[in-house]
Amino acid sequence: MTLQQPKITPKPLPSIAEYGPHAIEVQDLTFGYNTSASSSMVKENSSNVLHNLNLTLPTGSRCLLIGANGSGKSTLLRILAGRHLTQQPVKVLGLNSFRDTKLNFHRAYLDCDWGMTSIAFVGASVPMMADIPVHKMMERLQNSYPERRDELAMMLGIDLNWRMHQLSDGQRRRVQILLGLVRPFKILLLDEITTSLDVCVRQDLLKWLVKESDERGATILYATHIFDGLDDWASHLFYLTNKGTCGWQGKMEDLEVYKELKANNHPAKMLSIAEHWLRKELEESRAKNEYEKAQYAGMELDPTDRQGGYASGRNIPMEETTTTGGVKRQGRLSDLMGNAGKMDSHR
Numbered sequence: 078m079t080l081q082q083p084k085i086t087p088k089p090l091p092s093i094a095e096y097g098p099h100a101i102e103v104q105d106l107t108f109g110y111n112t113s114a115s116s117s118m119v120k121e122n123s124s125n126v127l128h129n130l131n132l133t134l135p136t137g138s139r140c141l142l143i144g145a146n147g148s149g150k151s152t153l154l155r156i157l158a159g160r161h162l163t164q165q166p167v168k169v170l171g172l173n174s175f176r177d178t179k180l181n182f183h184r185a186y187l188d189c190d191w192g193m194t195s196i197a198f199v200g201a202s203v204p205m206m207a208d209i210p211v212h213k214m215m216e217r218l219q220n221s222y223p224e225r226r227d228e229l230a231m232m233l234g235i236d237l238n239w240r241m242h243q244l245s246d247g248q249r250r251r252v253q254i255l256l257g258l259v260r261p262f263k264i265l266l267l268d269e270i271t272t273s274l275d276v277c278v279r280q281d282l283l284k285w286l287v288k289e290s291d292e293r294g295a296t297i298l299y300a301t302h303i304f305d306g307l308d309d310w311a312s313h314l315f316y317l318t319n320k321g322t323c324g325w326q327g328k329m330e331d332l333e334v335y336k337e338l339k340a341n342n343h344p345a346k347m348l349s350i351a352e353h354w355l356r357k358e359l360e361e362s363r364a365k366n367e368y369e370k371a372q373y374a375g376m377e378l379d380p381t382d383r384q385g386g387y388a389s390g391r392n393i394p395m396e397e398t399t400t401t402g403g404v405k406r407q408g409r410l411s412d413l414m415g416n417a418g419k420m421d422s423h424r
């Protein structure tokens with residue numbers, strides 16, 4: 078599994094000035110996607126995904142990002158990864174997350190899109206089909222940190238001679254993780270990357286991440302819907318509501334529900350916490366939908382008011398006898414177009 082390849086002495090990474098106790102600092106962040114011709118990051122816009130969001134994460138913490146589908150977790154992670162420009166500056170390791178390129182040497186971001194390409198006439202998210210061995214992928218980077226690469230390959234069960242085009246989804250995901258983690262990071266942003274991993278590899282990866290934050294002081298923010306094995310993993314939680322606001326953030330031990338679950342030795346604490354928050358949201362949004370449906374039912378329009386009803390003349394008497402004894406039809410689009418009575422010739 079290990080390779081005999083020349084070790085490259087890695088170039089010293091650009092240093093980062095002292096930035097205080099917080100690896101991430103987000104203040105009053107409002108963000109929306111540019112779905113119209115007008116500007117995207119409009120401050121007061123109902124289509125914004127994130128609203129007046131504050132997030133501070135201490136250096137060395139492991140934080141789980143919890144939120145319903147569509148609440149904006151991936152959006153937030155992409156902003157922290159410097160993929161989206163925001164009006165309000167977002168600080169990662171004390172630097173502007175979008176503008177400061179030094180961050181690229183200290184920040185790792187892993188999401189589900191890696192290893193997929195878009196191919197015209199086939200579609201997006203097609204697995205990468207290049208016939209290339211794992212050890213040739215980002216070769217210089219791998220050879221700069223051979224011990225770390227071998228440790229990760231061992232932990233993830235990767236054979237460095239695997240060829241990319243022959244891999245299963247889970248194997249491709251493991252290679253992504255190896256390449257994403259091989260350079261020692263100060264901050265790691267994970268957007269549900271463990272979905273296709275088997276249970277053992279997932280557990281080993283979670284354990285390895287704990288070691289990274291405990292021993293090297295790395296900060297980890299992890300968005301997931303899978304809570305197996307995470308009961309004692311996180312030091313912090315961030316709950317993103319379905320309105321794109323902060324529902325709760327802080328240390329696990331400051332969360333009342335967690336304290337209760339821990340005291341009762343609950344077997345699935347994280348799952349219960351997530352369900353406790355998300356179930357409430359779901360019930361509220363179901364009640365809102367029911368209410369709106371009931372309101373709408375009271376206001377239902379006469380079907381003939383719709384386009385093609387009165388508008389096209391259906392309230393006009395439909396037929397009238399012509400001087401020649403034929404029947405002239407009215408109230409149809411053809412009448413409005415000026416060819417009323419044309420049907421006469423067919424009678």
Ligand SMILES: Nc1ncnc2c1ncn2[C@@H]1O[C@H](COP(=O)(O)OP(=O)(O)OP(=O)(O)O)[C@@H](O)[C@H]1O
Nearest residue numbers: 110111112126144145146147148149150151152153
């Ligand atoms: N590129 C984009 N352009 C326009 N809207 C987007 C884009 N990406 C995401 N959105 C919208 O932003 C909102 C938040 O999406 P996001 O992917 O951040 O949610 P999420 O919390 O990660 O969801 P999930 O748990 O399903 O992955 C959704 O309403 C989504 O439709």
